[in-house]
Ligand SMILES: Nc1ncnc2c1ncn2[C@@H]1O[C@H](COP(=O)(O)OP(=O)(O)O)[C@@H](O)[C@H]1O
């Protein structure tokens with residue numbers, strides 16, 4: 001594994017993907033260094049979700065290479081599971097396991113995948129529940145929590161696997177406005193600790209303060225990539241300008 | 251003009267519905283003259299049916315006797331017949347001095363079931379494991395014998411409730427894992443596995459059970475090599491388990507389809523492999539969705555075991571049928587009615603038990619408690 005300073009955690013080279021005849025990702029190139037925080041934005045249907053889902057192989061790409069922490073993603077199932085256990089992912093609609101309590105949701109993967117003893121896994125889980133500020137909800141079921149609480153549990157669940165990379169796919173889009181901040185605060189905390197993060201979001205305030213780079217996608221391509229200040233103040237492309245106008249105008 | 255609250259409203263208790271039995275009666279049965287009239291007519295109709303039934307089944311019934319002479323026309327039900335045949339009904343033609351072997355099994359079976367149904371049984375997990383693995387072996391050795399100094403008893407002597415339970419339990423317990431595997435296969439991403447599972451399910455689901463049983467008893471031996479001779483009962487059990495698994499598979503498939511894709515994706519993204527994902531995340535939810543359909547299928551299988559009659563096995567219903575054609579008991583319609591009524595009640599008692607248990611399971615899962623992790 002490549003531990004050198006600034007070494008690439010994720011390397012995406014000339015990646016193409018099709019859904020049937022539909023060319024959803026076109027010639028994607030992106031390198032993410034350790035500790036980098038990348039925000040991906042773009043209109044709906046532009047391929048943002050598909051791109052980050054390729055990184056933990058929830059979707060398979062058909063051309064090009066994706067190398068995560070030194071391991072290339074191929075059809076090798078063992079390698080896929082190994083990469084997935086190091087790459088956390090948080091979804092728009094939480095996807096907590098509804099038949100398990102909050103604590104059981106957090107303990108499950110460390111126990112099953114890392115073979116961690118239950119007591120140790122619970123201790124780690126309680127620690128992360130404290131960090132997302134809901135330790136008192138440990139024995140409730142997901143259905144008994146608010147959306148913001150559920151999403152924080154989902155983040156804690158990923159963190160329990162001690163991932164090297166976290167992927168966030170529009171994690172605040174399904175939340176009521178007053179709950180957006182509590183989730184963003186958790187993500188800002190993670191960024192401060194040096195987590196490598198890829199965040200698909202339209203929260204431009206978050207992008208401005210947290211991202212090292214902002215990427216704009218349209219029609220399956222990366223159209224523009226820049227550090228946040230330049231990205232927002234001097235967008236180079238017509239389409240980026242239109243998009244920013246639309247989402248910043250309200 | 252809008253209405254704006256000018257002061258805080260007090261918090262009031264919810265209004266109560268009409269209280270008590272009397273309130274319920276008045277509201278539902280006697281709320282108007284017509285309603286009252288309908289109630290009276292219906293009550294009278296029920297009385298006209300129930301009164302003669304009670305006279306027949308209890309007051310005028312014959313309880314003792316050793317042949318049809320005890321039950322002449324003009325009397326009620328002939329429970330004497332059921333009593334005279336009771337040993338065969340429960341044990342079949344098992345040798346008299348060996349009945350204890352069946353009794354031991356009945357006791358373990360009943361004890362095990364009760365222990366499993368009661369959620370706070372200590373070591374419930376081990377009881378379950380024993381009932382699924384150890385018990386069938388013990389049952390096989392005890393019933394067949396020929397080892398440990400136990401006398402060998404051929405399956406031609408098996409019958410009655412004992413045979414019904416052997417067929418039903420084997421079919422149900424065998425078809426659940428097989429059905430699960432078929433259901434997973436039918437939803438597999440690999441085309442070969444998917445096609446084979448689908449073909450298997452559609453084939454067995456499309457054939458009448460009677461045809462399957464005839465094939466198992468008559469056709470199957472023609473295809474097996476010389477010298478290999480499966481017991482007819484073994485063939486029947488296999489046929490039942492495989493036939494039922496096709497139906498179980500479709501029940502499970504329904505449950506699997508109800509699980510959103512996000513559940514799979516969340517499990518995968520945590521690095522959980524396919525079998526553990528199924529075992530800990532998907533199936534516990536899917537099975538919960540299908541408890542009513544699952545129990546429905548089990549009840550269906552239990553009742554279908556009576557079809558073994560057509561290939562010459564005498565289950566509970568078969569024993570009664572055989573008894574009715576015994577020259578000692580050739581007689582009036584009362585004997586017939588009593589025999590079949592008893593058989594019906596016996597089957598009903600078992601299936602009703604299953605139904606109640608399913609309701610209990612549903613309540614249990616609605617309350618949200620889950621044991622999945624406690625088995626870790
Ligand atoms: N499993 C799929 N099968 C076919 N088309 C898909 C699938 N998933 C996404 N798409 C299509 O691919 C395009 C990109 O989707 P997505 O990556 O979800 O976009 P975004 O996240 O940017 O809104 C959309 O047009 C969508 O309809």
Ligand SMILES: [Mg+2]
Pocket residue numbers: 048049050169170
């Ligand atoms: Mg998306």
